[in-house]
Amino acid sequence: MSAGRHGRHEPVYRALELIANGLVRAQRLDLHVTGLENIPDTGGAVLCVNHTGYVDFLPLALGVQRAGRRTRFLIKSEVMDIGIMRFLVNHTRTVPVDRSRGAEAYRAALGRLREGYIVAVYPEATISRSFELKEFKSGAVRMAAEAGVPIIPAIVWGAHRQWTKGGARNMGRSRLPVHVRYGLPFTPGPDESPERETLRLRETMNSMLLEVQDSYGPHPPGEFWVPSRLGGAAPTPQEAAVIEADEALRKAEARAKRAADRARSRGSRR
Structure with a gap:
């Protein structure tokens, strides 16, 4: 694929675009997109977006498509256990993230950026239940600086009304307004600390x-x-x-229980 404006020679991605646009039409979402001029025509970029719900990636990617580009997301590696998702990940240059092997995902994302792709990152890492910006991880700034590419700050608002933590799911013909805004790109300063540049990014996005x-x-x-x-x-x-702290504790306990169950199962087979 060209590192710039996309063509039609990624058949799997093209099929997903058609499905996504059809879904938005079926839901009759009122999609407002501004700041498309801030998406570069060519070259890699780190697209940083707030995280308020399970489907906010969809309007974000459709907005980028309107600018003639495609978005590569970092997603949880657990999806690779599902055959169809493994196929989609492998055919759309998506980057699976295993939190126990973060360095591997970081290197893969760097590779995508250097190849000229736009890589979408959630600096908050997880959905914000307050719908305000949480504290940011510095990974997005670090990869942009290392790859020598700009950061594009972005905001999606309204998609959390469709499906989020603690809210009723509303994926039907909702006619909900969803706003997407892409801000001015900036390249992290080589003499600035990643923490300082991450704070700059968060202030901009807020x-x-x-x-x-x-x-x-x-x-x-x-x-x-x-x-x-x-x-x-x-x-x-x-x-x-x-x-969120209570939720993280319960997830950790569940992971520990699954690991113990697997260990007992292996022991019983010996």
Whole structure:
């Protein structure tokens, strides 16, 4: 594939684009995309986006498609256990991430960037239950600096109304408005620390988030998808942190139990 504007010689990706656009039409989403001029015509870039729900990747990628480019995502490696997902990952230059082998995924993402692809990264790593920006990991800044490519900050707002943690799923003909904004690219300074540049990225994206929310329309008080700051029922960032810590503990306990069960199973077969 060309590192610049995409053609039609990626048949699997092209099929996914047709399906995704058909899904948006079927749902009758009111998709607003701004800032397409900030997506470079050619070359690699790290596309950093906030994470509020399970399907926010879809409007993000469709916006990039409108600019004539394609997005390569970093996704959890667990999907490789599913045959169809393994096929899709292998045929769309997606980067599976195994958190126990993070260096491997980092090198793979660097490879995609150097080949001229746009790689999408969630700096928050996990969905924000408060729908405010969480603290950012520095990996996105580090890979952009090492690959010598720009970072494009992006905000998606409204997709969490379709499907998110703690909310009712609404994937039908919802007619929901979803806004996507791509901000001005910047290249991490070689003399700046990754932590400082990560803070710069977060501040930029937080300003963008506030602007997108202002242009979005009414945020009805008490709604699950509206941040507490705007009068909604979403937990505050502090409350969300407690929920997420408890969730992480339960997941760790479940992983430990599965590992112990596998060890017992292997022992019983000897």
